[in-house]
Amino acid sequence: MTMKAMQVGLLGIGTVGGGTWRVLQRNAEEITRRAGRPIRITRVADRDVERARALTAGAAEVTDDAFAVVRAPDIDIVVELIGGYTLARELVLAAIEAGKHVVTANKALLAVHGNEIFARAQERGVMVAFEAAVAGGIPIIKALREGLTANRIEWVAGIINGTTNYILTQMRERGVTFAQALTEAQQLGYAEADPTFDVEGIDAAHKATLMASIAFGVPIQFERAYVEGITRIEPRDVAYAEELGYRLKLLGIAKRREGGFELRVHPTLVPADHLLANVNGAMNAVLVKGDAVGQTMFYGKGAGAEPTASAVIADLVDVTRLHTADPEHRVPHLAFQPDQVREVAALPIEECRTASYLRLAVADRPGVLAEITRVLAAEEISIAAMIQKAPACGRAEIVMTTHEACEAAMNRAIAAIETLPAVQGAVTRLRIEPLAD
Amino acid sequence: MTMKAMQVGLLGIGTVGGGTWRVLQRNAEEITRRAGRPIRITRVADRDVERARALTAGAAEVTDDAFAVVRAPDIDIVVELIGGYTLARELVLAAIEAGKHVVTANKALLAVHGNEIFARAQERGVMVAFEAAVAGGIPIIKALREGLTANRIEWVAGIINGTTNYILTQMRERGVTFAQALTEAQQLGYAEADPTFDVEGIDAAHKATLMASIAFGVPIQFERAYVEGITRIEPRDVAYAEELGYRLKLLGIAKRREGGFELRVHPTLVPADHLLANVNGAMNAVLVKGDAVGQTMFYGKGAGAEPTASAVIADLVDVTRLHTADPEHRVPHLAFQPDQVREVAALPIEECRTASYLRLAVADRPGVLAEITRVLAAEEISIAAMIQKAPACGRAEIVMTTHEACEAAMNRAIAAIETLPAVQGAVTRLRIEPLAD
Numbered sequence: 001m002t003m004k005a006m007q008v009g010l011l012g013i014g015t016v017g018g019g020t021w022r023v024l025q026r027n028a029e030e031i032t033r034r035a036g037r038p039i040r041i042t043r044v045a046d047r048d049v050e051r052a053r054a055l056t057a058g059a060a061e062v063t064d065d066a067f068a069v070v071r072a073p074d075i076d077i078v079v080e081l082i083g084g085y086t087l088a089r090e091l092v093l094a095a096i097e098a099g100k101h102v103v104t105a106n107k108a109l110l111a112v113h114g115n116e117i118f119a120r121a122q123e124r125g126v127m128v129a130f131e132a133a134v135a136g137g138i139p140i141i142k143a144l145r146e147g148l149t150a151n152r153i154e155w156v157a158g159i160i161n162g163t164t165n166y167i168l169t170q171m172r173e174r175g176v177t178f179a180q181a182l183t184e185a186q187q188l189g190y191a192e193a194d195p196t197f198d199v200e201g202i203d204a205a206h207k208a209t210l211m212a213s214i215a216f217g218v219p220i221q222f223e224r225a226y227v228e229g230i231t232r233i234e235p236r237d238v239a240y241a242e243e244l245g246y247r248l249k250l251l252g253i254a255k256r257r258e259g260g261f262e263l264r265v266h267p268t269l270v271p272a273d274h275l276l277a278n279v280n281g282a283m284n285a286v287l288v289k290g291d292a293v294g295q296t297m298f299y300g301k302g303a304g305a306e307p308t309a310s311a312v313i314a315d316l317v318d319v320t321r322l323h324t325a326d327p328e329h330r331v332p333h334l335a336f337q338p339d340q341v342r343e344v345a346a347l348p349i350e351e352c353r354t355a356s357y358l359r360l361a362v363a364d365r366p367g368v369l370a371e372i373t374r375v376l377a378a379e380e381i382s383i384a385a386m387i388q389k390a391p392a393c394g395r396a397e398i399v400m401t402t403h404e405a406c407e408a409a410m411n412r413a414i415a416a417i418e419t420l421p422a423v424q425g426a427v428t429r430l431r432i433e434p435l436a437d
Numbered sequence: 438m439t440m441k442a443m444q445v446g447l448l449g450i451g452t453v454g455g456g457t458w459r460v461l462q463r464n465a466e467e468i469t470r471r472a473g474r475p476i477r478i479t480r481v482a483d484r485d486v487e488r489a490r491a492l493t494a495g496a497a498e499v500t501d502d503a504f505a506v507v508r509a510p511d512i513d514i515v516v517e518l519i520g521g522y523t524l525a526r527e528l529v530l531a532a533i534e535a536g537k538h539v540v541t542a543n544k545a546l547l548a549v550h551g552n553e554i555f556a557r558a559q560e561r562g563v564m565v566a567f568e569a570a571v572a573g574g575i576p577i578i579k580a581l582r583e584g585l586t587a588n589r590i591e592w593v594a595g596i597i598n599g600t601t602n603y604i605l606t607q608m609r610e611r612g613v614t615f616a617q618a619l620t621e622a623q624q625l626g627y628a629e630a631d632p633t634f635d636v637e638g639i640d641a642a643h644k645a646t647l648m649a650s651i652a653f654g655v656p657i658q659f660e661r662a663y664v665e666g667i668t669r670i671e672p673r674d675v676a677y678a679e680e681l682g683y684r685l686k687l688l689g690i691a692k693r694r695e696g697g698f699e700l701r702v703h704p705t706l707v708p709a710d711h712l713l714a715n716v717n718g719a720m721n722a723v724l725v726k727g728d729a730v731g732q733t734m735f736y737g738k739g740a741g742a743e744p745t746a747s748a749v750i751a752d753l754v755d756v757t758r759l760h761t762a763d764p765e766h767r768v769p770h771l772a773f774q775p776d777q778v779r780e781v782a783a784l785p786i787e788e789c790r791t792a793s794y795l796r797l798a799v800a801d802r803p804g805v806l807a808e809i810t811r812v813l814a815a816e817e818i819s820i821a822a823m824i825q826k827a828p829a830c831g832r833a834e835i836v837m838t839t840h841e842a843c844e845a846a847m848n849r850a851i852a853a854i855e856t857l858p859a860v861q862g863a864v865t866r867l868r869i870e871p872l873a874d
Contacts, residue, residue: 023729027589033654033777034586036766131584137730139584146583147568147576149471150750152464217470275736278715292460293574293737293747299712300733310730313587321769325762329473332758340470 003037006320009069009100010044010060011091012081013052016105016132017044019305020079020312021055031313035320039313041079045069070095077319079312080104089113096120096128101323103315105132105308108197111206114213114220118333125327129315134207135160135284137307138300139314144214144288145335151290153215155255157268157433160207162282162302163198164230164250166190168267169280171238172247178233190282200229201250201265208252211286212263215254216344217336221263224346228266237359237428240399241269244357244385247277251433257353263346269357269401269432276435287435294437350408355384355432359399360417361424364391368422369398375416376402379409395424401432440474443757446506446537447481447497448528449518450489453542453569454481456742457516457749458492468750472757476750478516482506507532514756516749517541526550533557533565538760540752542569542745545634548643548659551650555770562764566752571644572597572721574744575737576751581651581725582772588727590652592692594705594870597644599719599739600635601667601687603627605704606717608675609684615670627719637666638687638702645689648723649700652691653781654773658700661783665703674796674865677836678706681794681822684714688870694790700783706794706838706869713872724872731874787845792821792869796836797854798861801828805859806835812853813839816846832861838869 045066046052052062078095121128131141170181185191197203209222246269255262279285284302301307362368389397414427482503483489489499515532558565568578607618622628634640646659683706692699716722721739738744799805819840826834851864
């Protein structure tokens, strides 16, 4: 094979960048046999020039000037692994402007500036590939964009943040608190020093936003996503969920509805016997429901140097295989042809519909349950199951699940329940997804 | 969107063909938005012309002459859903000769004649797409061929036959015999009147053969696959497997080894806590181990009209999106560039290595176990676990698992064990896959 190598400029050679470098070197022969020509990182930009030089050992030109790499005439593809919104946006736009194809793992960037970036890429006739931005090594973008194109996709529900899945798994398996599990996750490297993006659900919302766009053919609209993290989850909620036949997972959900679609991230009770409930530790999985295919699931490592590099390099191979195709006949960035994206908006959370889990402390006296039931009935919310926990000192804990109801109605019901004299403190509410056909 | 429609000739409008027709009609708008132009079945060939006419209701030209459809100048893509080896081969080759792209769900055809078919397609510059040939609606061909291209794929292990997974699930959950479970599966439509291809593992071997070729960049070599079905599985083996922490699944396995690769289909004990062990009923799942990505799993419906149609239509969209690309720069049929396929042969089963499960009836007297252990030790096979079942009438049943050993050594050990005076009848042997990282 003597074809000219595709020349790649790598922006950022930290964890994922280092993994990309390593895998591309190690599997060079196999990757070339697949791609039809060698793929070589010939330029690297990193703030830490010394580290970059040590890693690349003379095999690539190293600089601290990322824009120089982006504009170098010999570079065919720019890989953006810097992260963040500002500099990354400028670099990606500059690369597109210079006619380079772009591969990025930057979900935050695409969730916030994706519409702009993809429009510019379209104008310039270059590809922006982002398999690594969602669920690490799992080829879920490709599955949604190409593998399931026959389907009207009804919903997507994913465990798409490894940190929170690790924490929730620890809380369930060992009964520890969120705070304990987080500290351990940080010690083990599963959570960052500032875990906000992960534990508050923001990272998952970035990814769910991208999947929603591809699944439904709508603009990227992170600003409309409902986002709720796992910081307030208590061990007893994990245990009660279990008792009711559920398991608690942080899900990113995109669901088609009349007149719009739901886009939400929150802790979710899922049936314990569903395959998704059994995705543990830092693993990721995305469940997709299509009208023809039914439920499909895609499982694997959602983070880490080499799993993420796996997705980055798959994109490099894709670009290498297809870059000579005329831009009109490439796979569209967001699965739907650019002129076929529909201006459909994500519904506000108040218009979303879910079943709920409610936990509340009440005075242990007759008639309390009847009062609560009456409030729910007034909002046309019906109860699916109920357990009452060990009354002690005249106080009982009621845990119940409801059938599907509108969020606004549930909010009103919860507010009304909290005003009942027998109810003590706030109602804890979690949402349930049956993940049924 | 006013682009000219892609015109499809459909060969066979039975279960999958009917599903393809239906889904393509129902989701026409969404599919067009993705593909960039309409995809229309304009000609249908079926032996049952009346049924075909009733289904298509005037929207397509119907004939019983499949060759006429293949050669019709207005047809861009031929969808082959006839099945079988002979006529299907002639039709697919005629379509390629006529410069048509081909989409097929015919795993048997490709497993047996794939090398010839793909070579001819390459010469003529047309695409032959076959996502529907493996695991129905699960986009596993795309995942292996495009989504995991960064990886040196170490092994693939899949539940790729729904009939046998349904039967094994029934045997486990309800303790019924293979014969009972098969009869029920036939009554429910999960098994055909002649279930040979499914229960003897042949269908799974066709699929495993195709996955091996794509995973490792080797020719298609069904004739070298080791194939063992589930007809001799007894309920007690299902139960003992469970007791030892395993679950019994029919797996199609392709595993890279020094100097070749293993290609085998057989009932397999897998760890009960592995996600793959929890794929039940008629569902399919394929586990792929790549050196960079680690383990990934792809799950969904492996058969049925619409799940299979989902894959057929995804291929139609792929062809529509990419048919203008010059043939040198399309995604290669078998993942590796045609001139980069290596003539590596599947190893004979005697050279494969697995851990084993052994069950044998012995005379219940001291020293028997020592004799058996000695035989195994002579072949350097070590025991992992052992249970001895309720001795009755001077007869006991020994169930043991061994560590990994060469098949030939295990065969010699079993033959030697069967000659021991204390051992009654034949040794039952099943293989174990730890599915470990």
